[in-house]
Amino acid sequence: MATEFHNLQELRHSASLATKVFIQRDYSEGTVCRFQTKFPSELDSRIERTLLEDTVKTLNTYYAEAEKMGGQSYMEGCLACATAYIIFLCMETHYEKVLKKISGYIQEQNEKIYAPRGLLLTDPIERGMRVMEVSVFEDRGSSGSSLSSSATSGGSAQR
Amino acid sequence: MPNSVGKRFKPTKYIPVSTAATLLVGSTTLFFVFTCPWLTKAISPAVPLYNGVVFLFVLANFSMATFMDPGIFPRADEDEDKDDDFRAPLYKNVEIKGIQVRMKWCATCHFYRPPRCSHCSVCDTCVEDFDHHCPWVNNCIGRRNYRYFFLFLLSLSIHMVGVFSFGLLFVLHHMEQLGTLHTTVTLMVMCIAGLFFIPVVGLTGFHMVLVARGRTTNEQVTGKFRGGVNPFTRGCCGNIKYVLCAPLAPRYTGVDPRKKSPVSIQPPFIRPDLSDKLISIRVNDNGIHTSILRSKSKISLDGLALDEKGLDTQPPLPPKADRYTQLKSQLTSSEDSSLSGKTHPSTPAMYKYRPSFGTIPKVHYHAAGEKIEMPDKTSAILEEGRCHVDYRSEPNLDLPDYRNAPLHRAFQSSPLQLDSYPVNSRSLSLKQAHQRKDKSQLPETVTSTPYKSVFSPNTLSSRNGSLSYDSLLNPSISPAPVAECMAHPGMPSVGIHSPYLPTKTCHVRGPELQSQRQQVPPSFSPVLGSRGLGMGRSQSPHPQDRDPSPVRYDNLSKTIMASIQERKEMEEREKFQLLHHGGHSQAQDSGMFDSPSGYGLPPSACYSDGPRGPSSRGPTPPAYGGSRDNLMGVGVVNYGPRTPMLRSSGGSSLVRAPRNSSSSLHTDSNMQGSRAPEAPYRSPAHQPNHSPAMPHSPSYTHQKLSFIHALERTDSPRLGGPRDAMMQSKVNGQTDYHLGPNGSSAQGTPSRHSNVKKVTGVGGTTYEISV
Numbered sequence: 001m002a003t004e005f006h007n008l009q010e011l012r013h014s015a016s017l018a019t020k021v022f023i024q025r026d027y028s029e030g031t032v033c034r035f036q037t038k039f040p041s042e043l044d045s046r047i048e049r050t051l052l053e054d055t056v057k058t059l060n061t062y063y064a065e066a067e068k069m070g071g072q073s074y075m076e077g078c079l080a081c082a083t084a085y086i087i088f089l090c091m092e093t094h095y096e097k098v099l100k101k102i103s104g105y106i107q108e109q110n111e112k113i114y115a116p117r118g119l120l121l122t123d124p125i126e127r128g129m130r131v132m133e134v135s136v137f138e139d140r141g142s143s144g145s146s147l148s149s150s151a152t153s154g155g156s157a158q159r
Numbered sequence: 160m161p162n163s164v165g166k167r168f169k170p171t172k173y174i175p176v177s178t179a180a181t182l183l184v185g186s187t188t189l190f191f192v193f194t195c196p197w198l199t200k201a202i203s204p205a206v207p208l209y210n211g212v213v214f215l216f217v218l219a220n221f222s223m224a225t226f227m228d229p230g231i232f233p234r235a236d237e238d239e240d241k242d243d244d245f246r247a248p249l250y251k252n253v254e255i256k257g258i259q260v261r262m263k264w265c266a267t268c269h270f271y272r273p274p275r276c277s278h279c280s281v282c283d284t285c286v287e288d289f290d291h292h293c294p295w296v297n298n299c300i301g302r303r304n305y306r307y308f309f310l311f312l313l314s315l316s317i318h319m320v321g322v323f324s325f326g327l328l329f330v331l332h333h334m335e336q337l338g339t340l341h342t343t344v345t346l347m348v349m350c351i352a353g354l355f356f357i358p359v360v361g362l363t364g365f366h367m368v369l370v371a372r373g374r375t376t377n378e379q380v381t382g383k384f385r386g387g388v389n390p391f392t393r394g395c396c397g398n399i400k401y402v403l404c405a406p407l408a409p410r411y412t413g414v415d416p417r418k419k420s421p422v423s424i425q426p427p428f429i430r431p432d433l434s435d436k437l438i439s440i441r442v443n444d445n446g447i448h449t450s451i452l453r454s455k456s457k458i459s460l461d462g463l464a465l466d467e468k469g470l471d472t473q474p475p476l477p478p479k480a481d482r483y484t485q486l487k488s489q490l491t492s493s494e495d496s497s498l499s500g501k502t503h504p505s506t507p508a509m510y511k512y513r514p515s516f517g518t519i520p521k522v523h524y525h526a527a528g529e530k531i532e533m534p535d536k537t538s539a540i541l542e543e544g545r546c547h548v549d550y551r552s553e554p555n556l557d558l559p560d561y562r563n564a565p566l567h568r569a570f571q572s573s574p575l576q577l578d579s580y581p582v583n584s585r586s587l588s589l590k591q592a593h594q595r596k597d598k599s600q601l602p603e604t605v606t607s608t609p610y611k612s613v614f615s616p617n618t619l620s621s622r623n624g625s626l627s628y629d630s631l632l633n634p635s636i637s638p639a640p641v642a643e644c645m646a647h648p649g650m651p652s653v654g655i656h657s658p659y660l661p662t663k664t665c666h667v668r669g670p671e672l673q674s675q676r677q678q679v680p681p682s683f684s685p686v687l688g689s690r691g692l693g694m695g696r697s698q699s700p701h702p703q704d705r706d707p708s709p710v711r712y713d714n715l716s717k718t719i720m721a722s723i724q725e726r727k728e729m730e731e732r733e734k735f736q737l738l739h740h741g742g743h744s745q746a747q748d749s750g751m752f753d754s755p756s757g758y759g760l761p762p763s764a765c766y767s768d769g770p771r772g773p774s775s776r777g778p779t780p781p782a783y784g785g786s787r788d789n790l791m792g793v794g795v796v797n798y799g800p801r802t803p804m805l806r807s808s809g810g811s812s813l814v815r816a817p818r819n820s821s822s823s824l825h826t827d828s829n830m831q832g833s834r835a836p837e838a839p840y841r842s843p844a845h846q847p848n849h850s851p852a853m854p855h856s857p858s859y860t861h862q863k864l865s866f867i868h869a870l871e872r873t874d875s876p877r878l879g880g881p882r883d884a885m886m887q888s889k890v891n892g893q894t895d896y897h898l899g900p901n902g903s904s905a906q907g908t909p910s911r912h913s914n915v916k917k918v919t920g921v922g923g924t925t926y927e928i929s930v
Contacts (some may be wrong), residue, residue, distance in 0.1 A: 015424045020238045027253045027260070027274055030391055031288065048431045066406065073406040081310075084219035088407075095406045110422045118428035128232040128287075128411040130273055131239065139426035 015118060016140040023056060023132040033063040035124070035132050046136060047117050055109050055121070056132070059102060066098035099125060172281070176225065176297040183221070183315075186351050187214050190322050193344040194329045201332065206325060213318045220311035221296065228410050229301030230287030232276065235269040258390040275391060277377055287408070291376040300376075303408045309370065312363040319359060323352040373398035 021042045026034040037056045039049045072094050080087050092100075106123050114121055114134075122133035187210075195207040250261045251271050262271040265278050268285045272278065277289035279299045288302035300308045326349040333342045369379055373392030378384060393401055 015426055015428075022239060025273065027255050030255055031273070031275055045430065046428075069400060069405050074404040076406065077306075077404055081216075081219075084215055085223055085307075093407045095409050099409055107420075107422070115422045115424045116429045117431075118424060118426065120422060120424060125409060125411065126414055127235070127239070129409075130232065130235075130270060133239070137424050137428075139428065 015137040018136045018138040021134040062102045066095045175294040179295040193341045217314040220307045223307035225296040227304040229299040230303045232285040255390040316363045319352045370402050
C-alpha cells in the first residue's frame with residue numbers, strides 16, 4: 001500500500017514544504033539587528049555553507065547601515081521635529097529605505113540561489129526581525145510522502 | 160462580533176487619556192484666549208508665539224506617543240514555535256557583550272522574548288524595548304515611540320513652566336482685578352499647571368536619568384541591573400544620542416508579505432557537492448544505512464578493504480602509524496566511543512551504516528519505498544566481490560582517515576572486526592553500495608515483506624550495535640555505539656534467509672572478533688548467535704516499516720542520540736551476557752521471530768507528526784525519546800506489510816499532539832489524551848504506570864512511537880516486562896529530559912534481560928535479542 005501511494009505521488013513532481021530552519025538573531029553586540037552567521041546543520045546537504053553565510057553577512061551589513069546613527073538619521077529627526085512629524089506622512093525614513101533594499105536583495109537571492117536548491121528565505125521583517133526563516137522544500141514526487149519530509153531529504157529531490 | 164474578548168471596547172481605559180488630552184488642550188486654549196492678549200501687549204508678541212510653538216510641540220509628541228506603534232512583535236507562526244512550545248525551557252540565556260541575559264519564553268506570543276522585550280498585559284502584545292504602559296497616552300512606550308514620549312514629557316514640562324510663569328505675571332499685574340474673568344481663568348489655569356507640575360516634572364526627571372543610564376523604566380523598576388552592569392548602555396552621551404537621534408525603527412505589524420513576484424520552487428533541486436563536504440549519515444529504513452559519510456569516513460571504507468589484511472591483528476591495537484593498525488585502533492576506539500555514547504556533533508549519532516552483506520542480494524531490504532535500489536546495487540556489488548564501489552563520485556578507496564569522528568570509526572569497526580576475509584570484502588562492498596545509495600535511501604520504509612527478505616545485513620553488520628539497532632528502530636537513528644553486534648544473521652531466522660553469516664556482523668569487541676574471524680563462517684552462527692542476540696535488539700525491523708525519517712533522526716539533538724547510544728550499549732551488554740547463557744537456544748529462537756500478529760500499531764503512524772527535526776531553538780529533546788528507541792529492539796517482522804494499512808489508523812490514534820515530542824513532555828493533559836488512544840495498543844499492564852509515559856510515545860517522533868510498538872510486539876509474555884521497563888525509562892527519560900540519556904537508558908535495559916525477542920532486521924533476518 002505504501003508503495004502504491006508512492007507510485008501515485010511520484011507522478012507529480014512538485015515541491016512541498018518540508019520543514020523550516022530558523023536563523024536566530026545574534027545578540028552578542030546588544031540589540032542591534034544582526035543574525036547569526038552560524039550555519040544550521042539541517043541545511044548541510046541543501047546548500048553550500050558559504051552561500052548562506054554570505055547572504056546572512058550581507059543582510060547584517062544592510063541592517064547595520066539602517067540602524068546607523070549618523071548624520072542622516074539626525075537630520076531626519078530634526079526635520080521631523082520641526083514639521084511636527086507631518087513629514088512622516090510624506091517621506092520614507094532611512095530605515096524604511098534600507099528595508100526596501102533588503103527586501104529586494106532577499107528576493108534576488110531567492111530567485112538566484114535558494115529557489116534552485118529548494119529553499120526559500122523569508123524576510124525577517126515579517127517575523128518581527130527576531131528570526132530569519134529558511135523554508136526547506138523537497139520534491140514531493142520523489143519523496144513519495146510528506147511523512148518522510150525532512151530538511152535533509154535531499155536524496156529525494158535528486159530524483 | 161468583534162474577535163477576541165480583549166478587543167472589546169472598554170471605555171474605562173480611555174479615561175486617563177481623555178482627561179489628559181482635555182486638560183492639556185483646554186488649559187492651553189484658555190491660556191491663549193485669556194492671558195496671551197495682555198501678554199502680547201505688555202511684554203511682546205513673541206510670548207504667545209513661543210508658547211504656541213511649545214504647545215504645538217507638546218501636541219505633536221503627545222499624538223506620536225499615543226498613536227505610534229511602540230514596536231509590537233507579531234505573534235510567532237505555528238511553524239516557528241513548533242518545537243519550542245511544549246518542551247521549551249522557560250528561559251534561554253544569551254550573552255550580550257559578555258553579560259548573560261535571560262530571554263523568557265512568552266506563552267502568549269510563542270517566542271523567546273528578545274532582550275529588553277516585555278509583554279504588556281494591557282495591550283496583550285510583546286513590545287520591543289518595553290518601557291512601560293502609559294495610561295495617559297493609552298499606549299505602550301517602546302522602542303519606536305520612546306523618543307516621542309520623552310520629548311512629550313520634556314515639552315510638557317517646559318510648557319507647564321511657561322504657562323505657569325506667564326500666568327503668574329498676568330495675575331501679579333492684575334492683583335486688584337482678581338475677580339475679573341480673565342484673571343479668574345488665568346488663576347485657574349495656573350492652578351492646573353501647578354497641580355500637575357510636580358508629577359510631570361518628577362516623571363521627566365526620572366526619565367532623564369533613565370536616558371542617561373540607558374535603561375528602560377521596566378528595567379529600573381524591576382531592578383534588573385541593580386548593582387550589576389547594564390549591557391545595553393552606550394555611555395551617557397551615547398545613550399542620549401541613541402534616544403534622540405536614532406533612526407525610526409520599522410513597524411513589524413501590518414507588514415504585508417510584499418507583493419513580490421512569487422519565487423517558484425520546482426524540483427529538481429541543486430544539491431551541494433558533497434564530495435568535499437561532510438555528509439551526514441542516513442540510514443535506510445531497511446537497515447542498510449546509506450550514509451553520507453563524512454569525506455573522511457568514506458575513506459574509512461577503503462580502509463576497511465585494506466584492513467582485511469590487518470584483521471588478524473589484535474583488536475587493541477598498539478598505537479602505530481600503520482594504516483591498518485590505525486584502522487583497528489579506530490575500531491576499538493569506535494567501540495569505546497560508541498560505548499560512551501559520545502555523539503559527535505557533526506556526525507549524527509545515527510550512523511547507521513550497515514554494510515550490506517553480499518550474500519543476501521535478494522533480500523528486499525526495504526520494505527517500502529522508494530529506496531529500494533539497494534538490492535540491486537547490492538547484488539551488483541556482490542558480484543563484484545571485492546571491488547570497491549564508488550561512493551558517489553569518489554572511489555572510496557582512499558586511505559581511511561583515521562582521525563575522523565566516531566562515526567567514521569564506527570564504520571570501520573564493523574566490517575573489520577566481524578568479518579572474516581571473504582566476508583570482509585563483501586561487507587566492504589556492501590558498505591560501499593550503501594554509501595552510494597545513501598542519498599536515495601531517504602525514506603526508508605520497510606518493505607512489505609520484511610520478515611522474509613528483510614534481513615538487513617546492515618543490522619547485522621552494524622557493528623555499531625546501534626547501527627543494526629537503529630535500522631530496526633528507525634533508520635535514522637544510528638547511534639554510534641558500534642560495539643554491539645547485531646544479531647547474527649546466523650540466527651536462522653526462519654523465513655529469513657540470511658545465508659549471510661551473522662558472523663560478519665559486527666562484533667566490535669576485539670576478542671570476539673578474533674574468534675569470529677577464525678571460525679568458519681557457518682559455524683559462527685551458533686556462537687555469534689548468542690552474541691548476536693544482544694545485537695538483535697538493533698534488528699527490530701519493524702521500525703523500518705515506518706516511514707522513517709532517518710533524516711529526522713539526524714536532526715535530533717545530541718542528547719537524544721547519546722541517550723540512544725547509551726541505551727543500546729547497555730542492551731547490548733546485557734544481551735551479550737545473555738548470549739553466554741542463551742547459547743543455542745537463542746539461535747533457534749530466531750525462527751519464530753515474528754509475531755507481529757495483532758499489533759497493528761503502525762509505528763509509522765507517529766511519524767507523520769514526527770518532529771521535523773529539532774528546531775533551531777529546540778530545547779533539550781527528551782532523552783527519553785532516545786532511550787525508547789533503543790528499547791525498541793523487538794523485531795516485528797510482519798510489521799512491514801501491515802504498516803501501510805495500519806499507518807493511517809494508527810496514526811489517528813497515536814498521533815496526538817500537533818507538537819511533537821515536546822508535547823508529551825510538557826503537558827499532562829496531552830499525556831492523558833494520548834493515553835487514551837494508545838490504550839488499545841498497550842497491554843493493560845501498562846496502563847497504570849504509564850500514564851505519563853505512554854503519551855509520550857505518540858507525541859514523540861515516529862521513531863519513538865515505533866519503539867513502543869515494537870515493545871508491544873514482543874512476545875506477549877514479555878510484554879509486561881519490557882514494556883514496564885520501557886515505560887520506566889520513558890518516564891524517566893521524560894522527566895529527565897534535561898539530563899542526559901543515561902538515566903533513561905539505564906532503566907530500560909535491566910528489565911529486559913530475561914526476554915528473548917526476535918527482531919527482524921531490515922534485511923529480513925531475524926535476530927534473537929535477549930532482552
